[in-house]
Each structure stands twice: as C-alpha cells, then as structure tokens.
Amino acid sequence: MDVRDAGFHGKLDADQSESQISHLALDIGGTLIKLVYFSRNKDRPIDENKNSKNSVIEGRLHFAKFETSKINDCLEFILSNKLHLGGFRHHKDPASDKILIKATGGGAYRFADLIKEKLGVSIEKEEEMECLVAGANFLLKAVHQEAYTYMDGRKEFVHIDHNDLYPYLLVNIGSGVSMIKVDGDGKFERISGTSVGGGTFWGLGRLLTKCKSFDELLELSHQGNNRVIDMLVGDIYGGLDYSKIGLSSTTIASSFGKAISDNRELEEYKPEDIARSLLRMISNNIGQIAYLNALRFGLKRIFFGGFFIRSHAFTMDTISVAVNFWSKGEAKAMFLHHEGFLGALGAFMSYEKHSRDDSTSPQLGQRYPVCTPLVGDKICYPLNGDLNDNDSLECSVYVA
Ligand SMILES: Nc1ncnc2c1ncn2[C@@H]1O[C@H](COP(=O)(O)OP(=O)(O)O)[C@@H](O)[C@H]1O
Numbered sequence: 120m121d122v123r124d125a126g127f128h129g130k131l132d133a134d135q136s137e138s139q140i141s142h143l144a145l146d147i148g149g150t151l152i153k154l155v156y157f158s159r160n161k162d163r164p165i166d167e168n169k170n171s172k173n174s175v176i177e178g179r180l181h182f183a184k185f186e187t188s189k190i191n192d193c194l195e196f197i198l199s200n201k202l203h204l205g206g207f208r209h210h211k212d213p214a215s216d217k218i219l220i221k222a223t224g225g226g227a228y229r230f231a232d233l234i235k236e237k238l239g240v241s242i243e244k245e246e247e248m249e250c251l252v253a254g255a256n257f258l259l260k261a262v263h264q265e266a267y268t269y270m271d272g273r274k275e276f277v278h279i280d281h282n283d284l285y286p287y288l289l290v291n292i293g294s295g296v297s298m299i300k301v302d303g304d305g306k307f308e309r310i311s312g313t314s315v316g317g318g319t320f321w322g323l324g325r326l327l328t329k330c331k332s333f334d335e336l337l338e339l340s341h342q343g344n345n346r347v348i349d350m351l352v353g354d355i356y357g358g359l360d361y362s363k364i365g366l367s368s369t370t371i372a373s374s375f376g377k378a379i380s381d382n383r384e385l386e387e388y389k390p391e392d393i394a395r396s397l398l399r400m401i402s403n404n405i406g407q408i409a410y411l412n413a414l415r416f417g418l419k420r421i422f423f424g425g426f427f428i429r430s431h432a433f434t435m436d437t438i439s440v441a442v443n444f445w446s447k448g449e450a451k452a453m454f455l456h457h458e459g460f461l462g463a464l465g466a467f468m469s470y471e472k473h474s475r476d477d478s479t480s481p482q483l484g485q486r487y488p489v490c491t492p493l494v495g496d497k498i499c500y501p502l503n504g505d506l507n508d509n510d511s512l513e514c515s516v517y518v519a
C-alpha cells in the first residue's frame with residue numbers, strides 16, 4: 120500500500136484535526152481517488168493586510184489517495200475527519216446551508232449521488248483537463264524543486280524559469296493517457312491521448328502475474344529481466360547491431376516477441392520477467408508517443424505526471440530513454456514530484472472562483488505562494504520514490 124494512502128480507519132493526528140481544515144478537493148479517476156485539503160496552522164495568527172481586502176493564512180496542503188473501487192473507505196475517511204465541511208456555500212442563496220465540494224475526474228459525475236447521500240454535500244464539477252493544467256502550472260511555478268529529470272539512476276532538479284515556461288507538453292499517465300499542449304494559465308489544448316496507460320499495465324499485469332496489488336507488480340518488475348520475453352534486435356540479427364538504421368543489438372525489436380517461438384506456457388515464465396517486459400513496453404510506448412506529439416507542435420519541454428509513474432526508477436528511466444532515443448538527444452523527459460495530484464490541486468485552486476460568492480466560509484485565493492514540501496518538520500525529497508506519510512506542502516493562502 121502506498122504511504123500516501125490513508126487507510127479506512129485513517130484518522131488525522133490530533134494536531135491536524137484540531138487545526139482548521141478547509142477546502143477539500145477531489146479528483147476521482149478511473150483507478151484512484153486523490154484528495155487535497157488545506158489545514159490552517161493553529162498557532163499562527165491570520166496576517167491581515169490593512170491595505171487590501173485580503174488576509175494571508177499560513178498552513179499546509181495535505182494529500183491522500185484511495186482506490187476508486189474502495190470509494191466507501193474514502194468517504195468514511197472524509198466523514199470521520201470532517202473534511203467535507205470544508206466546502207463553500209453560494210452567497211446567491213444565503214438561506215441555503217448547502218455545502219459544495221470541488222471535484223474533478225469522471226467520478227465527479229459517476230459518484231455525485233453517492234457522495235450526496237453519504238456526506239450530505241453536493242459536488243461542484245470542475246473540468247478534468249482544466250484542473251490538470253492548473254495543477255501543473257501551480258506546481259511548476261510555486262513549488263521549489265518540483266520538476267526533475269531521471270536518467271541512468273540520476274535525479275536532477277530542473278530550474279523553472281517562470282518567464283520561459285510555455286509552451287510545454289503535459290503527459291498525464293493515469294488509467295489512460297492524456298497529452299496536453301499548455302500555452303499559459305488556462306490556455307491549453309488536448310492534442311492526443313492513448314488508451315495504453317497505467318490501467319493497461321496494472322490490468323494486464325494482474326492477469327499475467329496474479330499480483331494482488333499495483334505495488335506488488337511494481338516491486339516484482341524490479342527483479343525481472345525483460346530480455347527473457349522481449350525479442351531484441353540481436354535475437355533477430357544473430358547477436359549483431361543493425362547499425363545502418365541505428366539499432367543496437369540490445370534494442371527491443373518486439374516487446375513480448377520471444378513468447379512466439381519459445382513454446383512455453385505462461386506458467387513457465389517468471390512473473391518478474393513478465394512484469395518487467397510489460398512495464399518497459401508501456402513506458403516506452405508512452406515516451407515515444409509523447410515525443411512525437413511534442414515534435415508535431417515544436418514543443419521542447421515534456422512534463423510527465425499521473426500516478427502510473429510513482430517515482431519509480433525503471434519507469435522514469437524507460438520514458439527518459441525513449442524520449443532521448445526518438446529525439447536524438449534533443450528533448451528531455453521531466454517528471455513532477457506531486458505527479459498524481461495535478462487534477463486534485465487544480466480542483467482545489469478552483470475555489471478561488473467562488474471567493475466573492477461565498478460569505479459564510481473562508482474564501483480561498485491561491486496566488487502561487489512559494490511552497491516547501493515538508494514531511495514532519497523536515498524539508499524532504501526522497502530520491503527513490505514516494506513521499507512519506509503525512510505528506511504536506513507548507514503554504515500560505517490568500518483569503519478574500
Ligand atoms: N496504489 C495503486 N493502486 C492502483 N493503481 C496504482 C496505484 N498506484 C499507482 N497506480 C497506477 O496509477 C494509475 C492511476 O493513476 P491516476 O493518475 O490516479 O489516474 P486515474 O485518475 O485514472 O485514477 C493506475 O492505473 C496504476 O497504473
């Protein structure tokens with residue numbers, strides 16, 4: 120289970136629940152539900168700016184995720200921690216005590232009735248692509264050391280020049296894959312996508328290896344050797360490179376191609392080798408399609424997000440190699456630390472739209488504060504994967 124998963128009985132610690140929690144936003148995807156919410160630091164007073172109508176509140180953004188198939192666990196977590204009270208009310212209808220919660224992703228439509236029934240709050244739907252872009256722009260502009268490259272086991276943070284960020288290609292690898300050309304705040308076009316994504320890896324992997332969880336499948340892929348199943352150029356060319364067209368003998372000529380002639384049954388292959396081939400096939404394919412789309416629109420920067428990545432070394436390495444190979448070294452794949460939370464962050468930021476409507480609850484106006492990722496009280500960027508439990512970003516928000 121992912122460390123950012125909040126379990127069924129997940130209760131926030133006393134410190135967190137005593138502080139004021141507000142502005143819960145959800146991204147309910149095909150596989151995972153992502154939650155973002157803000158908690159005010161209870162020991163810090165609100166800094167009221169006498170010259171403006173705004174006040175600054177210091178606090179933290181919190182992140183959690185659940186499997187979509189276990190939505191009841193997620194709703195239980197929200198209910199038991201009273202996160203659902205952190206919504207907003209429309210001032211056009213002051214008599215109404217109806218609370219609205221921001222949500223994006225297909226599940227905002229699919230589960231609206233269930234959420235209403237279980238939490239007693241209504242869903243205000245936000246468009247998924249808009250949220251992904253808003254989340255990515257926020258992270259790239261506001262969070263220090265958010266973007267990084269990963270190649271040959273080396274992670275390097277990328278300095279983001281705010282004046283030279285656009286245009287870029289955002290590749291969100293969730294259950295399926297969306298490729299979005301981003302030209303500015305709220306300016307974007309979804310230029311491509313592929314159904315061969317994270318859901319394909321996990322779905323096929325589960326069938327072929329009998330793994331019980333995504334993490335188990337990922338862990339298995341660590342130990343495997345894809346050359347047992349993939350047909351390499353060298354397998355076809357008698358151990359030689361095909362130098363004339365730039366293919367080394369170790370390049371995969373055909374993913375899973377060896378299984379044609381091996382005369383072996385599925386059970387005779389090691390699950391770890393299957394997991395490795397599958398991960399490589401899907402990551403490679405996405406990296407290639409991403410690069411071709413970047414080329415189509417002359418985009419130099421490609422950022423990859425979505426929970427398929429999971430800061431997994433082999434996944435990132437494969438995507439980076441694919442982008443590097445197809446671009447002949449011209450383009451680099453970049454990854455986002457808060458990879459899976461782009462949509463939820465975008466939905467969270469859309470509370471700003473209502474800051475003038477809402478007279479009864481705190482009104483949030485996120486203005487790209489400088490955020491520092493904190494785990495406990497330490498600034499923390501683990502190099503090899505997930506953020507730790509109680510993951511949060513320290514930040515200030517403006518309240519109109
Ligand atoms: N704990 C997990 N359980 C299931 N899938 C996971 C998990 N962690 C990462 N994944 C991968 O992430 C994908 C979902 O990514 P996400 O960005 O949340 O997309 P969606 O919005 O479609 O749910 C899954 O299809 C799977 O490949």
Ligand SMILES: CC(C)(COP(=O)(O)O)[C@@H](O)C(=O)NCCC(=O)O
Nearest residue numbers: 148149293294295296297312313314
């Ligand atoms: C339909 C979706 C936007 C839903 O988002 P998700 O829950 O996968 O994050 C995504 O799965 C997608 O872009 N699929 C690829 C469809 C295609 O372009 O072929």
